[in-house]
Amino acid sequence: MSWFSRLEGQLKVEDVLLSSVAEKYGTPCYVYSRSGCETGYNEYKKALEWCPGGGRVCYAVKANSNLSILSLLADLGSGFEIVSVGELERVLAAGGEGQKVVFCGVCKEEHEIRRALEVEIFCFNVESEKELELIQKVAESMKKVAPISLRVNPDIDPRTHPYISTGLKENKFGIESKKAVLVYQKAAALPNVKIIGIACHIGSQILTMEPLLEAFDCIMGLVQELKDLGITINHIDIGGGLGVQYSNDENPPSPSEYLSRIKSKLLEKSRDIPDIIVQPGRSIVAEAGVLLTRVNFIKETSNKSFAVIDASMTDLLRPSLYGAYHKIEPVDYDENKTEIECDVVGPVCESGDFIGKKRRLRIIDGDLIVVYGAGAYGHCMSSNYNSRNRPAEVLVDGNKMKLVRRRETIRDQLQLELTEFNSQ
Structure with missing residues (x-):
């Protein structure tokens, strides 16, 4: 897609280098292209112009429910498909209209x-x-x-x-x-x-x-x-x-x-x-987003190699849940690096914690890598398993990047819990 391209070997989203996003906001991190989301929506809207009533595009909120994503779609005139009152409140908070909501x-x-x-x-x-x-x-x-x-x-x-x-x-x-x-x-x-x-x-x-x-x-x-x-x-x-x-x-x-x-x-x-x-969801936002993560180290065993990254199944569940495939590439492509075959895995204490298996990548310790197609069913399916913090989300618009959800902290996780029983 045009919103993801390379400049002298460096991967960029619209006009922003992904290495710059990592430097400013850390990893793991979700990065979305505003242009990509708009293109995804407009393809459907244009394809419905023949409808007598103009047709209705009701974006499936479950695919990606970040308020900034919902807001930019609402500004384009989108309706919304929801499956809970929580999603309804998100739509309303983002400026969406109740009269454009279908409740499934x-x-x-x-x-x-x-x-x-x-x-x-x-x-x-x-x-x-x-x-x-x-x-x-x-x-x-x-x-x-x-x-x-x-x-x-x-x-x-x-x-x-x-x-x-x-x-x-x-x-x-x-x-x-x-x-x-x-x-x-x-x-x-x-x-x-x-x-x-x-x-x-x-x-x-x-x-x-x-x-x-x-x-x-x-x-x-x-x-x-x-x-x-x-x-x-x-x-x-x-x-x-x-x-x-x-x-x-x-x-x-x-x-x-x-x-x-x-x-x-x-x-x-x-x-x-x-x-x-x-009611499209995935086909509007999936290809407009990536998961940006860093290789902590390459672990070699007698059987295989593992690229151990700082993202995990808690950040992108689809590979573990469905055996889903996501394309993975280094952010900085360097032909001089030796290509290795490896499983790309996270630090979570589960053998099912992987993002990709048997991938051939030119990477070394500390490299940034990008997981494509992560704009849908990525952050919205994330969890705190192993008491991990959910990652940040960043929206890129042209040459500007904006934090649209800050990285979670341990304090965020603990503040809803109680440490004492009420004796009464």
């Missing part, structure tokens, strides 16, 4: 529904009959009408990692497609619920369009069935899930390629085209 998730609690109704969110994506009943109950108590869609589970294999598959019948998400019409009829009879759409999301890091288009065909069939019953659908929420290129052998379709196929399918089926909502 399998277990919306009563207090969360109440808060969402207070700020007049755009839509609840309902995932069960019991949730529908709870929304009706809360809305009635508040003398409000809750706008809803049903999230349909079409039982389609997204051909991705099973941990990030959400559209199969064995997954906890959504309402089975064969039951959806009956639940819509139930919703239509509730006085404090208003049906405005239908939704589907089958998984994440999807690299081919076929499962996404198959799911869309299922949804279009339900839209027609509902129309025959007098239930109007104003929008179709096609979810997110479009993958990114973590490795050279991954070639996901672009937003424009994918959404042009959606357009063609809509025109084939009907003249009355509903508005389209997309």
Whole structure:
């Protein structure tokens, strides 16, 4: 991507050398490109220009919930997809509008529904009959009408990692497609619920369009069935899930390629085209961010070499959790250094603590290295395991760098805990 490039062997983000970021803010550190985030969002917005209602891009907050990222997306006009009241409050704190929020998730609690109704969110994506009943109950108590869609589970294999598959019948998400019409009829009879759409999301890091288009065909069939019953659908929420290129052998379709196929399918089926909502997260921010870390030392054993770095699974969980691949490179590329094959590992007391295995790198003790594709599901999945502090986050805008989350301290970790029991 154009926002990451090399200048005389030194890696830079936009117009800032990553070595300068490390010098000022230390390592490990997350570094995001403002230009990269904006480009990711604008690709979707442009690809939806054909929609009668203009389409809605609702950024999936779970991918990266840093307030500065949310704020720059809100300034671009983005909507937001949330799965908790905490994410809702982050959106509001960042300047996002409640009316541009879609609330997803399998277990919306009563207090969360109440808060969402207070700020007049755009839509609840309902995932069960019991949730529908709870929304009706809360809305009635508040003398409000809750706008809803049903999230349909079409039982389609997204051909991705099973941990990030959400559209199969064995997954906890959504309402089975064969039951959806009956639940819509139930919703239509509730006085404090208003049906405005239908939704589907089958998984994440999807690299081919076929499962996404198959799911869309299922949804279009339900839209027609509902129309025959007098239930109007104003929008179709096609979810997110479009993958990114973590490795050279991954070639996901672009937003424009994918959404042009959606357009063609809509025109084939009907003249009355509903508005389209997309919920991209990873495909907006993943490639706009890196994890910057330093090699503490190279450890040689009789079996293999280890590059022991100051980042760990507590900072980037995806490799340990999913066996996920992230490209790794030295910040300062030097051909004179001997290339070694090594596992890139952290200091956490787990054998599963690795960022990459069997990587061929020209590195020595003390070198800075960069882990690509870390803008999504990086810092937001971090933890304090082994009582490690979470890393800093830095946003680069042109030739400027800004600290958007300071490095955590031990005091930050301890201040929420108590050392004495109350004897009373």
